[in-house]
Amino acid sequence: MASQALNSSTQPTDVYGGDEVSAIILDPGYSSIRAGFAGEDAPKSFAPSDYGVTTEGTFLFGDDAIHDPNANLEIRNPMGKDGTVEDWDIATQLWEHAITSRLTNFKQADPRKNGLNDDLSDAVLEMETDGDKPLEEHPLLMTETAWNSTKNREKSIEVAMESWGCPAFWLARNSVLAAFGAGKATAMVIDVGASTASVVCVHDGLILKKSVQKSPLAGNWVSQQIRILFEKAEPKVNLVPHFMVAGKTAVDSGAPAQATVRNFKIPPTASFRALEEERIITEFKESVVQVWNGANGHLYQEISQGGYKNFDSLRSQPGRTYEMPDGSNQMWGAERYTVAEGMFVASNTNEQNAGPTLIDMIKASFNATDMDIRPHLLANVVVTGATTLMNGFVDRLNSEMTTMYPGVKVKIQAAGLTAERRFGSWMGGSVLGSLGTFHQMWISKAEYEEHGASIVEKRCK
Amino acid sequence: MSQSGVSLSGDCVSKFNELKLNKKIKYIIYKLTDDYKEIVIEEASEDGDWEAFREKLVSATQKNKAGKVGKGPRYAVYDFSYELASGEGTRSKITFIAWSPDDAGIQPKMIYASSKDALKRALNGLAAEFQANDEDDIEYQSVLAKVSKGLA
Ligand SMILES: Nc1ncnc2c1ncn2[C@@H]1O[C@H](COP(=O)(O)OP(=O)(O)OP(=O)(O)O)[C@@H](O)[C@H]1O
Ligand SMILES: [Mg+2]
Numbered sequence: 001m002a003s004q005a006l007n008s009s010t011q012p013t014d015v016y017g018g019d020e021v022s023a024i025i026l027d028p029g030y031s032s033i034r035a036g037f038a039g040e041d042a043p044k045s046f047a048p049s050d051y052g053v054t055t056e057g058t059f060l061f062g063d064d065a066i067h068d069p070n071a072n073l074e075i076r077n078p079m080g081k082d083g084t085v086e087d088w089d090i091a092t093q094l095w096e097h098a099i100t101s102r103l104t105n106f107k108q109a110d111p112r113k114n115g116l117n118d119d120l121s122d123a124v125l126e127m128e129t130d131g132d133k134p135l136e137e138h139p140l141l142m143t144e145t146a147w148n149s150t151k152n153r154e155k156s157i158e159v160a161m162e163s164w165g166c167p168a169f170w171l172a173r174n175s176v177l178a179a180f181g182a183g184k185a186t187a188m189v190i191d192v193g194a195s196t197a198s199v200v201c202v203h204d205g206l207i208l209k210k211s212v213q214k215s216p217l218a219g220n221w222v223s224q225q226i227r228i229l230f231e232k233a234e235p236k237v238n239l240v241p242h243f244m245v246a247g248k249t250a251v252d253s254g255a256p257a258q259a260t261v262r263n264f265k266i267p268p269t270a271s272f273r274a275l276e277e278e279r280i281i282t283e284f285k286e287s288v289v290q291v292w293n294g295a296n297g298h299l300y301q302e303i304s305q306g307g308y309k310n311f312d313s314l315r316s317q318p319g320r321t322y323e324m325p326d327g328s329n330q331m332w333g334a335e336r337y338t339v340a341e342g343m344f345v346a347s348n349t350n351e352q353n354a355g356p357t358l359i360d361m362i363k364a365s366f367n368a369t370d371m372d373i374r375p376h377l378l379a380n381v382v383v384t385g386a387t388t389l390m391n392g393f394v395d396r397l398n399s400e401m402t403t404m405y406p407g408v409k410v411k412i413q414a415a416g417l418t419a420e421r422r423f424g425s426w427m428g429g430s431v432l433g434s435l436g437t438f439h440q441m442w443i444s445k446a447e448y449e450e451h452g453a454s455i456v457e458k459r460c461k
Numbered sequence: 462m463s464q465s466g467v468s469l470s471g472d473c474v475s476k477f478n479e480l481k482l483n484k485k486i487k488y489i490i491y492k493l494t495d496d497y498k499e500i501v502i503e504e505a506s507e508d509g510d511w512e513a514f515r516e517k518l519v520s521a522t523q524k525n526k527a528g529k530v531g532k533g534p535r536y537a538v539y540d541f542s543y544e545l546a547s548g549e550g551t552r553s554k555i556t557f558i559a560w561s562p563d564d565a566g567i568q569p570k571m572i573y574a575s576s577k578d579a580l581k582r583a584l585n586g587l588a589a590e591f592q593a594n595d596e597d598d599i600e601y602q603s604v605l606a607k608v609s610k611g612l613a
Contacts, residue, residue, distance in 0.1 A: 039526070179574065180570070180571045180574040180575045181567050181570065181571050181574075182570065182574075183534060183561030183562075183563070183565065183570030183571075183573065183574050183592075183594060184561065184574055184592055184594075185559065185574045185575070185577045185578065185592070186592060204577065204578045204581065205464050205574070205575060205577070205578055375607075376591065376592060379592070379598075380592055380594075411594075413563065413594070420567070427567055427571075428567075428571055431567060431568050431571040431572065432464075432465060432571065432575060434526070435465055435466060435467070435497060435572065436496070436497070436498060437465055437466030437467050437468070437497070437498055438465060438466045439466065440466040441464070441465075441466050
């Protein structure tokens with residue numbers, strides 16, 4: 001969940017070698033957009049991909065604008081189910097906002113057209129001459145998924161060159177950047193984000209197309225499992241987001257909430273409510289959800305007398321308490337292990353066949369590669385994406401992979417720092433885009449004008 | 462050219478050819494210059510002592526952009542010889558090693574990884590290759606197993 005801007009510890013730095021450009025790195029995902037200057041340690045701008053639409057049809061972008069319960073907003077997202085762009089008109093405006101709102105020294109595009117909701121009168125006064133585009137001084141390095149379509153790739157360079165006026169552009173695979181950032185030119189990259197979980201093998205810096213595997217069993221799916229868990233709990237857990245609570249009194253565990261609920265003249269839309277609920281669910285993921293370690297088989301390993309060996313043994317373990325915004329709170333014991341299990345094993349309690357599990361994908365991806373690079377892949381597994389921050393995720397992955405490939409060295413590299421796991425691709429792009437030598441790589445505006453958008457297919461592999 | 466735009470200094474390949482043809486040089490260690498523009502030879506040695514070679518990788522450093530010195534990745538080529546367990550004699554394999562310690566900074570790791578293909582593709586006659594990210598990965602026994610594919 002995008003919540004606040006990040007404070008980069010470093011000032012905008014000169015590009016190494018004294019070159020004058022300050023390139024911008026844009027790493028858009030289904031849940032959030034990461035944008036910032038090349039050479040910095042973390043993206044200055046971390047903005048939600050969700051945006052608001054008012055009843056008049058105005059678009060609102062950014063965390064400062066979309067969480068107002070009185071604005072009667074419809075919440076939407078321009079990304080498709082597989083984390084690639086579906087609505088380019090909106091994505092262009094949304095990303096532009098993510099870039100211009102947080103990265104300083106910037107001209108903004110005409111505020112009457114760029115969809116920003118700043119105070120118009122001020123902005124108009126400061127406006128530069130007509131025709132100025134927002135990124136005329138900044139080369140743009142954008143990340144993309146391994147399964148991005150040719151159409152989308154060409155659209156990216158078009159937006160950069162035509163709408164934003166970038167002098168140069170580059171498109172880099174997010175899995176390759178994550179591998180490079182871990183010091184590896186060859187790796188099996190496992191990325192679990194919001195919309196998509198994927199396994200992609202990278203060899204000498206290039207993705208192996210045949211090895212690309214993806215699945216919807218990712219963060220959004222886990223959120224759905226948590227909703228089902230709340231729904232089925234005894235007593236049922238009411239997911240009441242913060243904005244609805246006017247006041248609350250402490251209650252015992254499992255007791256009904258004693259809270260005053262806010263009344264709205266116009267009740268917020270269902271999509272707005274879902275957005276606010278998602279914030280709580282993400283917090284629940286961070287503090288309560290646990291991935292079963294897989295030490296004695298999977299969670300629902302059955303035993304002859306009936307029942308589940310591992311799940312039942314967890315019932316006697318101490319649980320974790322979680323308090324909802326309305327003050328109701330409950331202890332989560334063995335149940336907190338259930339919501340992520342389906343990512344690893346097709347589960348008999350959650351929706352079945354929602355998509356391939358991580359295990360299915362690892363096998364399929366691995367089997368699609370050449371024999372001679374296989375040992376290198378297993379010894380260089382790179383884990384990235386915020387859903388991999390779930391407690392116990394990496395331990396479980398390790399246990400599954402060592403069981404799958406006995407006698408082979410499996411080594412999983414998962415950055416210990418949360419920031420690196422969430423922003424791994426952005427950070428990789430930041431280093432690359434700041435290299436003095438990288439100016440030879442950029443697709444320049446002149447090249448774009450000469451060859452058209454298809455140049456991106458030829459140059460960015 | 463590499464994916465980072467980093468290039469090779471002139472003697473990177475000629476020294477490798479010398480290793481390949483004259484069989485005197487045992488290993489070459491390559492590094493990136495401090496300005497991250499070029500891959501250069503740090504050392505070429507006729508000493509075949511693996512431990513001494515390993516120690517050089519382990520203690521390698523690299524300046525980051527801010528001028529701070531930290532652990533440094535390296536590339537190396539080692540003319541690795543071993544006896545076949547079957548008694549069928551000695552084999553030698555020119556092995557390419559991409560050394561990138563996990564505790565090096567993201568900047569040097571990123572730059573070495575994205576520049577590797579420039580060097581690797583320029584060296585003709587490599588018989589084996591591996592990535593190493595911690596000291597265990599470059600233990601003699603573990604390298605022997607990797608390079609000989611278990612036949613030593
Ligand atoms: N600490 C955490 N523990 C578990 N899950 C988390 C944590 N922090 C964030 N998440 C979940 O991670 C997901 C976001 O991950 P990430 O930022 O990698 O996705 P994205 O790149 O925006 O999406 P996609 O890769 O699908 O395009 C959300 O579903 C969020 O709920
Ligand atoms: Mg992602």
